[in-house]
Amino acid sequence: MRAKKLKLSRDFEGNVILSVTLLNKTHVESIQELTEVELLDVSVKKYRKKRSHTQNSYLWVIADMIAEKINSTAKEVYRLGVRHVGVFEHLPVKDECVERFIQSWEHNGDGWIAEPTRESKLKGYQVVRCYYGSSSYNTKEMSRLIDYLVTEAQELGLDTMSTAEIERLKR
Numbered sequence: 001m002r003a004k005k006l007k008l009s010r011d012f013e014g015n016v017i018l019s020v021t022l023l024n025k026t027h028v029e030s031i032q033e034l035t036e037v038e039l040l041d042v043s044v045k046k047y048r049k050k051r052s053h054t055q056n057s058y059l060w061v062i063a064d065m066i067a068e069k070i071n072s073t074a075k076e077v078y079r080l081g082v083r084h085v086g087v088f089e090h091l092p093v094k095d096e097c098v099e100r101f102i103q104s105w106e107h108n109g110d111g112w113i114a115e116p117t118r119e120s121k122l123k124g125y126q127v128v129r130c131y132y133g134s135s136s137y138n139t140k141e142m143s144r145l146i147d148y149l150v151t152e153a154q155e156l157g158l159d160t161m162s163t164a165e166i167e168r169l170k171r
Contacts (some may be wrong), residue, residue, distance in 0.1 A: 003020045003021055003022050004017070004022075004161060005019075005020065005021035006019070006020055006021075006044065007019040007020075017036060018042075018044075020044075027037050033047065033064070035135070045107065054167060054169055055139070055142050055143070055146060055170065056134065056142070057147065058161070058169055059134065059142070059145060059146055059149060060074060062077070062146070062149045062150060062153050063075075063078045063081070063149060064077075065153055065158050066088040066149065066152055066156060066158065069156050069158060075110050077149070077152075078110060078111060078134075079110065079113060080112065080135070081145050081148050081149050081152075082111045082113060082131050082134065082145065083113065083131065084148055085144050085145055085147075085148045086113075086131045086132065086134070086141075086145065087131065087132045087136075087137065087141055088129050088130055088131040088132065089129075089130050089132075090117065090125070090127050090128070090129055090130075091100050091128050091130055092122050092125040092126070092127055092128075093116075093121040093126055093128045094124060094125055094126075095124050095126055098116055098126050098128060099132040101114065101128065102114040102115075102116075102128065104130075105130055109133040109135055110133060110146075111131065111132070111133030111134050111135070112130075112131065113130075113131040114128050114129070114130045114131070114132040114134065115128065115129050116128050116129075139160050139170065142170075144150065146166070146169075146170060147166075149164060156162075
């Protein structure tokens with residue numbers, strides 16, 4: 001649920017009080033039942049607009065067009081895009097765990113790619129580059145992936161949406 005205001009204060013005993021102004025009043029009823037609970041798990045984070053399903057659909061249309069042109073699969077084209085412009089982290093993994101770690105990471109979905117890159121400074125570890133799949137992308141990250149695939153499609157002479165249509169889609 002989203003909120004527009006967050007306020008911190010203290011009571012006379014020094015406890016921190018968190019006040020939140022909700023954007024949607026319909027959530028109040030579902031929260032009210034939690035007022036009687038003794039202990040809660042609470043998470044607060046900065047709002048980021050998520051990617052739209054329309055963006056995701058267009059990504060796969062473009063990937064499929066490219067795949068057909070280069071005699072590949074949409075999945076391979078998508079994975080190539082993720083490798084070129086996707087979000088990743090370098091993680092140290094124990095030498096004997098690398099293969100299993102990669103299998104587990106890639107089990108998350110088509111865009112979840114893990115590749116060993118080099119030996120770590122930590123003895124007995126390798127550095128694994130771990131790409132996140134686009135299912136975890138925000139709008140900005142998804143836009144970058146779409147832009148990459150659209151450019152690739154255009155370079156192959158394929159028809160894509162107009163620049164204005166693509167910009168509308170990314171918004």
